[in-house]
Amino acid sequence: MPDLDQELEFGLFPSPEAARIADLLSLVAQAEVEGLDLVSLQDHPYQERYGDTWTLLSVLGARTSTIKLAPNVASLPLRPPVVLAKAAATLDLITGGRVELGLGAGAFWDAIAAAGGVRRTPGEAVGALAEAVELMKAFWAGGTLHFEGEHYRAVGLHAGPRPAHDIPVWLGSYKPRMLRLTGRLADGWVPSMGYADPPALAELAAVVDEAALAAGRSPQSIKRIYNIFGRFGTGAGFLQGTPDNWAEQLAELTLDVGMSTYILGSDDPDTVRRFAAEVAPRTRELVEVERGRRARGEVPDTPTPAPEAARESVTLVSPTPDDGVRLAAEMPWDESTRPTHDAPAAADDVPLPEHAQHLVDIHNGLRGELAQVRDVLDQVRRGHLPVGAARSVINTMTMRQNNWTLGAYCESYCRAVTGHHTLEDRSIFPHLRHTEPGLAPVLDRLEEEHHVIHDVLEQFDRALVRLVTEDGTGRAGEDVLQGVQDAVDLLTDTLLSHLAYEERELIGPLARHGLN
Structure with a gap:
């Protein structure tokens, strides 16, 4: 069957x-x-x-x-x-x-x-x-x-x-x-x-x-x-x-x-x-x-449309907007100094829309995973006892597992972010520098922000290590949890801001020139 x-x-x-x-x-x-x-x-x-x-x-x-x-x-x-x-x-x-x-x-x-x-x-x-x-x-x-x-x-x-x-x-x-x-x-x-x-x-x-x-x-x-x-x-x-x-x-x-x-x-x-x-x-x-x-009753092998028909059916890729919400006390960069490429974000002639969509799809995956990280941390905080030793909290079965689950997830997530940025720095960005020279200032800024995000991820990792290993009681235990929350808030601000900026500037060039 x-x-x-x-x-x-x-x-x-x-x-x-x-x-x-x-x-x-x-x-x-x-x-x-x-x-x-x-x-x-x-x-x-x-x-x-x-x-x-x-x-x-x-x-x-x-x-x-x-x-x-x-x-x-x-x-x-x-x-x-x-x-x-x-x-x-x-x-x-x-x-x-x-x-x-x-x-x-x-x-x-x-x-x-x-x-x-x-x-x-x-x-x-x-x-x-x-x-x-x-x-x-x-x-x-x-x-x-x-x-x-x-x-x-x-x-x-x-x-x-x-x-x-x-x-x-x-x-x-x-x-x-x-x-x-x-x-x-x-x-x-x-x-x-x-x-x-x-x-x-x-x-x-x-x-x-x-x-x-x-x-x-x-x-x-x-x-x-x-x-x-x-x-x-x-x-x-x-x-x-x-x-x-x-x-x-x-x-x-x-x-x-x-x-x-x-x-x-x-x-x-x-x-x-x-x-x-x-x-x-x-x-x-x-x-x-x-x-x-x-x-819908469609034939599996639908004939490829003629070039003109295909061009008319293309849906231009739209960048994900930045909602402007910031959770951390301050950002590690000044967003007002970001350069902007003077070419249009999207062209009427879009030969490679799938390459632009690929960038958005990757970013949406990262956004979704970040939301999961925040959700797991929220579960940890809501399950935390209001008083008592941090060790007692961690030794509670569910709480300990939540802590380790958060650490395991973020280890995987951080690896995914780093891998994505490494691919961009070593492959996609050089290709775009060559095919669209006017984009160079934007690419320089994006690379700088990659280094900043790497540092933010390391701060997050250090906060997770403290969450799992540090023997804090009372207020000290609350401080450890707050440290993780502050770290994930900063990661949220920097990553979502960066992804929105990157899509705004690169969707047009990627649609015109492809990934490589």
Whole structure:
């Protein structure tokens, strides 16, 4: 079945290695502040190198505030359904409804048996999984259970607690019986690359869809989750190229096969950052555009308009205005001394409007991220106790996580700003100096402001270090928080002023001459 019009989600699938738990906690904090939707952990209780999945998910739930959590997938032969249902419901209550539950019928039977689990035939494993799903959903509904199956019993059990929301159940399945069970009972289907590579997905999904329809269910009600693995580079294979290549390939899977949730297996912070900051938004954009075209009944391959028609259809790019609001006591530069290029900001003949729009798009991303930084800081301040030691505040689980989340986010954000400015200084600005010499005074000023913003970012970083590490009590603790607020206010003033000035002066030249 093609696109099911499901909401796109992007997640992380890190390694639960016991020797690298600190790295795992840091990576998940980064994933949350970068905007990923969920984190999931594999469950292999017999693997000596891995920590316990539910213990780790519980810690992650306490240290995060928005990202969803899921085992991917829980090893049912070693997780009694009633105990697993109670654990999931409890974590769902703790996290305010952020739990989803992936279940597997079992694999690696020698290891399962060595850990005390029941060794099952393929048919028995599927039957036990079907019973477990039914039993767990009955448990979450509450009341007294009277469940007697071939593999599980719960007779006279007073079920509870109820979870904060209806916990979705994913099933990892590849073979016909499991795929049919998924279509009949599950809320999500979760295959993995390596077991089901992209060319195989459509045929497997068709079995799920047919079973759903036979059970009187809509295929759209079953979320399509795909565990993916890849690397950024210049390769031509699936998820081996640039972030744009990744986005195009994932958008194609969504539009042609119906997959909608992509969970990246990676322990590399930079790969996670690029997946969240570049691949996810670009994939969403591609899917949204194509869904819009299909809804309007447009032919996918719309002929390129004639040059004159194309010119008439161009929408000139407008600079983002500076609203003039300033939060800090003073600015590090005099805005009245900024030079202005005497060429028009936008020309009637705009051969390269996409290059000007690219600048605005980058700036809008930076503006949006800055708004998130301010929002996270506001949450930290509103959660701060009015009295008492700063150490007591930081040692409160939510407060400590807010602090570290803010630090992790700003580390990533500052890197993004610096990278953008470095690109401009080394590539775009020299190109514009050569193609439009009269722009030189403006470019000189923009470069000067880049250095100032770099210093402001460093001040912000120092304030964050104090927030997390300094042992202040009472008024001293308030002063530390105020220092961070002052630093982010100055960053807001300088960055928004600079971006508005840059767009005002460069949109015209970029439209005329391109990026390089």
